[in-house]
Amino acid sequence: MQKMAWLFVITTVLAVVASAVAVIWLYGKFGMPKAVAGLAFMGIAGIGGLGPLIFKKESGKVTCDERDTLINRRAALAGFGTAYMLVGAVCMVPFFVLGPLGSISVTWLPMIFMGAGICTFFAHSVAILLQYGWRGKNGK
Amino acid sequence: MANSELKNQIRRLRFENGEMTQQQLAERAGVTRQTIIAIEAGKYAPSLTLAFRIAHAFSVTIDQVFQYEEEKLQD
Numbered sequence: 001m002q003k004m005a006w007l008f009v010i011t012t013v014l015a016v017v018a019s020a021v022a023v024i025w026l027y028g029k030f031g032m033p034k035a036v037a038g039l040a041f042m043g044i045a046g047i048g049g050l051g052p053l054i055f056k057k058e059s060g061k062v063t064c065d066e067r068d069t070l071i072n073r074r075a076a077l078a079g080f081g082t083a084y085m086l087v088g089a090v091c092m093v094p095f096f097v098l099g100p101l102g103s104i105s106v107t108w109l110p111m112i113f114m115g116a117g118i119c120t121f122f123a124h125s126v127a128i129l130l131q132y133g134w135r136g137k138n139g140k
Numbered sequence: 141m142a143n144s145e146l147k148n149q150i151r152r153l154r155f156e157n158g159e160m161t162q163q164q165l166a167e168r169a170g171v172t173r174q175t176i177i178a179i180e181a182g183k184y185a186p187s188l189t190l191a192f193r194i195a196h197a198f199s200v201t202i203d204q205v206f207q208y209e210e211e212k213l214q215d
Contacts, residue, residue: 065171067184132174 001068002132004051005125012122015044039111045118048125071131079124083116090115147207150180153198168197 022038057063090112094104154160162180166173170193178184179194186194195202 062166062170062172065175066187066190067175067178068172 001064001072001128003055004048005128007051007054008045008048008121008125009129011048012045012118012125015042015118018044042114042118045121048121071128074131075124075127078127079120079122082123083120086119087112087116145209146182146185147209148179148182149205149207150176150194153200153205157198165194165197169193 018041019039022041023035024038026038027035094102098104150165154162154165162176163173166176169176169190171190175184175186175190179186191202191206195205198205
């Protein structure tokens with residue numbers, strides 16, 4: 001579980017950094033509508049989902065027990081809690097910035113959804129690593 | 141997850157049982173070695189089922205492995 005969490009943290013950070021660099025570069029060169037294409041680099045985060053294929057379970061060996069389940073459950077709670085707060089903040093910001101009669105483009109909605117999803121998995125992975133200890137000192 | 145009130149004798153019992161390794165105890169109890177390390181260090185309080193499995197691995201009663209310090213709660 002720790003290896004998969006590390007994989008997801010690394011791939012997510014790489015995806016966010018690559019996307020930010022691409023969007024900034026494209027914005028400087030082509031302007032705003034085309035700069036959004038830089039978000040395609042967020043696809044790097046998808047590699048994190050390949051964790052179960054990369055780190056295969058050793059047969060006949062206990063790899064997950066009650067403590068791992070508890071850690072995973074707490075991490076999931078942290079992940080969803082973080083996403084809830086993020087979505088809440090994103091919903092409130094336009095109200096205070098644009099005012100009660102302001103409006104935003106609907107193109108923000110899928111981006112908010114994608115951001116919330118990535119945020120959930122990222123917070124989940126970080127919470128797993130924190131509970132085990134960054135270097136697995138509680139375990140290894 | 142840390143539980144300072146729950147003390148355990150796992151380390152002593154391992155050495156009294158032919159210097160049993162944490163891995164061997166983990167295999168007998170059906171958990172990972174990391175969980176045995178966490179329990180032994182008092183960082184994780186096991187479920188009642190797991191506590192029984194650990195006690196069975198040493199062929200002793202559960203209270204010979206785990207002791208609950210009640211005084212700390214009253215302070």
